[in-house]
Amino acid sequence: MTQQRTILALAIVGAFALPLAADAQQEHSHETPTPPRVSWSFAGPFGHYDQAQLQRGFKVYREVCSNCHSLSLLHFRNLADPGGLGYSEAQAKTIAAEYKIKDGPNDQGEMFERPGRLADAFPKPFENDAAAKAVTGGALPPDMSVLAKARGYERGFPLFIFDIFTQYNEEGPDYIAALIQGYREKPADMKIPENAHYNIYFPGQMIGMPPPLQNGQVTYDDGSPATVAQYAQDVAAFLMWAAEPHLDARKRIGFQVMVFLIIFAGLLYFTKKKIWKEVELHPEMLEKKS
Amino acid sequence: MSGHATYQPQSRFMQWMERRLPIGGLVYSSFVAYPTPRNLNYWWTFGGILSFMLGVQIVTGIILAMHYTPHVDYAFNSVETIMRDVNYGWLLRYLHANGAAMFFLAVYVHIFRGMYYGSYKEPREVLWILGVIIYLLMMATGFMGYVLPWGQMSFWAATVITNLFSAIPGVGEPIVTWLWGGYAVGNPTLNRFYSLHYLLPFVIAGVVVLHIWALHMVGQNNPTGVEPKKDTDTVAFTPYATIKDTFMMIVFCIVFAWFVFYLPNYLGHPDNYIPANPGVTPTHIVPEWYYLPFYAILRAIPNKLLGVCALGASIAVLAFLPWLDTSRVRSARYRPLYRQFFWLFVAVCLLLGYLGSQPPEGGYVIAARICTVYYFAHFLIVLPLLGLFETPKPVPNSITESVLHGDVPLGASAPPPAKA
Numbered sequence: 214m215t216q217q218r219t220i221l222a223l224a225i226v227g228a229f230a231l232p233l234a235a236d237a238q239q240e241h242s243h244e245t246p247t248p249p250r251v252s253w254s255f256a257g258p259f260g261h262y263d264q265a266q267l268q269r270g271f272k273v274y275r276e277v278c279s280n281c282h283s284l285s286l287l288h289f290r291n292l293a294d295p296g297g298l299g300y301s302e303a304q305a306k307t308i309a310a311e312y313k314i315k316d317g318p319n320d321q322g323e324m325f326e327r328p329g330r331l332a333d334a335f336p337k338p339f340e341n342d343a344a345a346k347a348v349t350g351g352a353l354p355p356d357m358s359v360l361a362k363a364r365g366y367e368r369g370f371p372l373f374i375f376d377i378f379t380q381y382n383e384e385g386p387d388y389i390a391a392l393i394q395g396y397r398e399k400p401a402d403m404k405i406p407e408n409a410h411y412n413i414y415f416p417g418q419m420i421g422m423p424p425p426l427q428n429g430q431v432t433y434d435d436g437s438p439a440t441v442a443q444y445a446q447d448v449a450a451f452l453m454w455a456a457e458p459h460l461d462a463r464k465r466i467g468f469q470v471m472v473f474l475i476i477f478a479g480l481l482y483f484t485k486k487k488i489w490k491e492v493e494l495h496p497e498m499l500e501k502k503s
Numbered sequence: 504m505s506g507h508a509t510y511q512p513q514s515r516f517m518q519w520m521e522r523r524l525p526i527g528g529l530v531y532s533s534f535v536a537y538p539t540p541r542n543l544n545y546w547w548t549f550g551g552i553l554s555f556m557l558g559v560q561i562v563t564g565i566i567l568a569m570h571y572t573p574h575v576d577y578a579f580n581s582v583e584t585i586m587r588d589v590n591y592g593w594l595l596r597y598l599h600a601n602g603a604a605m606f607f608l609a610v611y612v613h614i615f616r617g618m619y620y621g622s623y624k625e626p627r628e629v630l631w632i633l634g635v636i637i638y639l640l641m642m643a644t645g646f647m648g649y650v651l652p653w654g655q656m657s658f659w660a661a662t663v664i665t666n667l668f669s670a671i672p673g674v675g676e677p678i679v680t681w682l683w684g685g686y687a688v689g690n691p692t693l694n695r696f697y698s699l700h701y702l703l704p705f706v707i708a709g710v711v712v713l714h715i716w717a718l719h720m721v722g723q724n725n726p727t728g729v730e731p732k733k734d735t736d737t738v739a740f741t742p743y744a745t746i747k748d749t750f751m752m753i754v755f756c757i758v759f760a761w762f763v764f765y766l767p768n769y770l771g772h773p774d775n776y777i778p779a780n781p782g783v784t785p786t787h788i789v790p791e792w793y794y795l796p797f798y799a800i801l802r803a804i805p806n807k808l809l810g811v812c813a814l815g816a817s818i819a820v821l822a823f824l825p826w827l828d829t830s831r832v833r834s835a836r837y838r839p840l841y842r843q844f845f846w847l848f849v850a851v852c853l854l855l856g857y858l859g860s861q862p863p864e865g866g867y868v869i870a871a872r873i874c875t876v877y878y879f880a881h882f883l884i885v886l887p888l889l890g891l892f893e894t895p896k897p898v899p900n901s902i903t904e905s906v907l908h909g910d911v912p913l914g915a916s917a918p919p920p921a922k923a
Contacts, residue, residue: 258765286583355777359583362768363776370857380765385773416786456776459586459593466594467764474757481750488742492541 248366248384248391248414251446255453256383258468261461262454264299265435270451271298273431273444278357281349281422283337286358287455290331296461297454305331312336350408352421361385361449361456385456386449388414393445396424509536533719538737539744540725542902546616547723548751549609555752556606557711561704563599564648571651573697575690578653579778597767603645604770605759607793610638618824619845621833622724628825630717633710635822640707642794642818647700649791653693654775659788661688661696667801670808687781727905728833729898736902787862795859796852800878802863803871813875820882827882829890837896841889848881 254263271292274284289309292300300308309329314336317324329336339345342353355363365384368376376382391414399411409419426444437443454460510531512518517527570589572581585592614634617623623631646664650657665682669675684691722731731737738744762769770792774785790798800817804810820827835842851874858871899905 286580286587291587359776363773365773376769377766382766382769463593463597463764463767467760470760470764471757474753474760478750478753478757481746481753485746485750488746492738492743 245366245416245418246413248387250381251383251387251390251449253383253386253450253453255450255460257380258464260464262296263450264297265437266447266450267298267454268300269433269435269437269443270447270449270454272433273426273448274357274451276431277425278448279335279338281338281345281354282357283339283354284335284357284455285337286334286356288332288334289329291458293331294458297458302331309333349421352408354422357452357455359456361389361453363456364388383453386453389452390445390449392420393426393448394441533715533740534745535739535741537719537740538722538731538734539740540723540731540736540902541738541743542725542727542906543723543744543747544726545747545751546612546619547725548748549613549616550718551748552609552752552755553606553613554711555755556602556609557704557708559602560599560606561708563595563602564701564704566595567599568701571697573651573694575653575693575779578651578693582652594763597763599648601759601762601767601770603648604762604791604793605755606641607645608758609755610641611793614638614821615849617724618848619835619842620724620726621728621828621830621835623825624728624828624833625825626721627717627724630714630721631825632822633714633717635818637707637710637714638821639818640703640710644700644703644707645791645793647696647703649775650693650696651700652775653779655777655779655783655785656772656775656788658688658779658781659785660790661692663788664790665692667807667811667814670811672808724833725902726834726836727899727902728836729900729902729905732901733903789860792856792860795857796855796878797859799855799859799871800875802859803868803875813879817875817878820879824882824886828886829888830886830893830895831890832895832898834898837898838889838893839896840893844881844885844889848878851877851881 253260254266255261274282289305289312292298292308293302293305309331312329312333312335313326314329314333315324316327319325338354339348346353362385366388368381368384392412395412395414397411397413399405403411403418405411405419409421410423411418412420426441428441429439431439431444433439433443437447457463510521510528512521512527521527567585570581570585570592572578582596585596587593589595617631617634646660650661665679665688668682669679671678680686682692683689684695725731772789789795797814797817801810801814804813830838830841832838835845855871855874855878858867858874861867863871899908
């Protein structure tokens with residue numbers, strides 16, 4: 214009875230909400246297309262980062278993105294963290310030493326430059342936001358530390374309900390990968406200001422960032438294709454790791470917790486059944502007792 | 504109804520203690536011998552789940568507070584430090600953030616259960632009002648907690664919500680300045696929100712004690728809505744309710760863990776991973792999901808002051824529920840019409856939630872207005888009239904009778920329904 218009522222209620226909600234949702238989707242569909250879904254290695258309950266992909270993505274960041282985008286919350290030591298790029302401490306040290314870090318003041322009260330160390334954060338490409346805007350022509354390149362979690366797109370009804378069960382949580386990297394490949398010829402009737410570029414995935418379609426990557430721009434050591442599509446996915450995966458460095462541990466522990474909770478719940482259920490058996494099967498016994 | 508047994512301290516120490524501080528007896532009478540209706544269903548386990556969630560929030564919150572810096576320049580990065588460098592900091596923060604959502608999920612089930620079975624009716628009015636106060640405190644606490652990471656949504660939610668007070672005629676502006684501790688949302692605002700966010704959970708814990716005290720005074724309601732009359736109507740809290748509550752608590756933890764470990768940011772908004780920037784307004788400012796129905800009510804009304812009044816009234820009206828519902832029958836089980844209206848009300852609340860998440864334009868506003876009118880009509884028109892015009896089904900004479908012979912009282916003309 215109650216179940217039927219619940220279904221009825223849900224149907225009423227659905228009847229109200231569906232046409233509205235359809236309206237909303239139509240309204241937005243000719244503005245911004247939905248980023249295509251990439252099959253990420255880190256998606257799903259057993260997801261984990263692909264070390265080689267993170268290393269490739271890091272190479273793209275280092276050679277291209279880092280010219281404008283900071284990664285201020287990451288430190289060189291993170292490159293050797295478990296569940297990440299898989300570099301050894303020695304390799305991370307070598308990479309750090311390739312950077313020049315501003316330090317000081319020294320005994321003479323002067324600032325100086327020295328090779329990077331594991332404890333250093335990734336250096337910023339610009340002294341401050343104003344300097345960045347002066348170079349880019351007005352647009353501020355966002356810090357990339359949590360970018361993959363700070364971007365996304367509306368899933369809409371009823372997809373957002375399905376996402377709970379399918380565990381789809383990768384809107385951020387999907388959007389970033391799509392954006393990098395989203396540059397097109399602008400429509401003839403569209404006016405775009407100087408320093409802006411037409412990108413179908415960017416809200417409003419006008420983005421300050423010029424197309425950042427071209428085929429063959431970054432040379433991969435592992436034989437992966439040197440294409441924009443490959444770069445886009447690799448750097449999006451790298452940014453997801455940068456934003457969520459403990460994802461591997463989270464999903465691994467999550468599985469252990471789930472197994473424990475389900476077994477525990479099962480045991481409690483049978484304990485409960487045993488305890489309540491007397492009351493439920495022989496309710497009259499209690500009556501006699503009193 | 505004195506319960507199933509009295510406390511007899513076993514050990515010498517507890518006997519010694521009992522003559523000085525009878526805490527053993529208190530615990531025994533409250534959580535062991537306390538008589539609980541034997542016919543409670545699983546919807547009654549959410550009170551225990553809520554106590555558990557309050558505990559989870561306080562424990563994780565205290566540890567997070569050891570690592571968090573309440574300053575506009577450092578708050579965002581200190582949260583990220585927790586996520587990256589504090590041992591299991593990511594787990595603590597995700598538990599706390601999703602724990603708040605689960606807390607609200609559980610409280611909504613708890614409130615709707617109370618509405619369905621008429622748990623607010625005489626003599627449980629004070630118990631119900633204490634519950635409404637707890638819910639209000641939860642809303643304040645959750646809102647201030649959401650501000651602490653100092654992301655874009657934190658900042659703009661704080662701006663929008665505090666600005667609501669500016670609608671008060673005459674003294675609105677000074678009140679907002681006073682709330683902010685300045686002329687805009689800034690460091691003093693963050694500091695006081697942090698202070699209050701730490702304080703209010705303990706106030707909640709205090710009101711929870713009153714809530715449980717009032718509960719133990721009047722006893723639990725049950726699916727029949729008929730008060731327990733004899734010992735066979737009840738079973739002892741331990742082991743019967745304890746094991747049932749624990750089982751459901753663990754089932755609830757499975758849902759909780761699903762979000763924490765697999766969808767930790769699903770219930771949040773991506774914009775809150777962008778550091779707060781007073782110069783950039785997000786395209787859509789939306790609160791956390793658990794405030795969305797009220798946000799829809801606020802925006803449904805074109806006049807700001809009236810919108811704020813409607814928002815306040817939508818929560819305040821809950822406190823008057825015991826007197827707005829005129830029916831003498833408690834449980835919706837025996838109220839065929841009320842049962843339909845109850846589910847319609849649930850549907851309207853869910854729809855209001857969806858509308859609150861959408862931009863306030865076109866059909867969404869119209870739908871939100873219709874739902875807002877219905878929300879208030881449910882309390883102010885439907886419930887008072889229903890009690891007068893509805894013919895309730897026959898109510899069983901006792902809980903035991905309902906359990907033994909189905910829901911129809913002995914001697915009633917209708918044939919007893921087959922027991923499931």
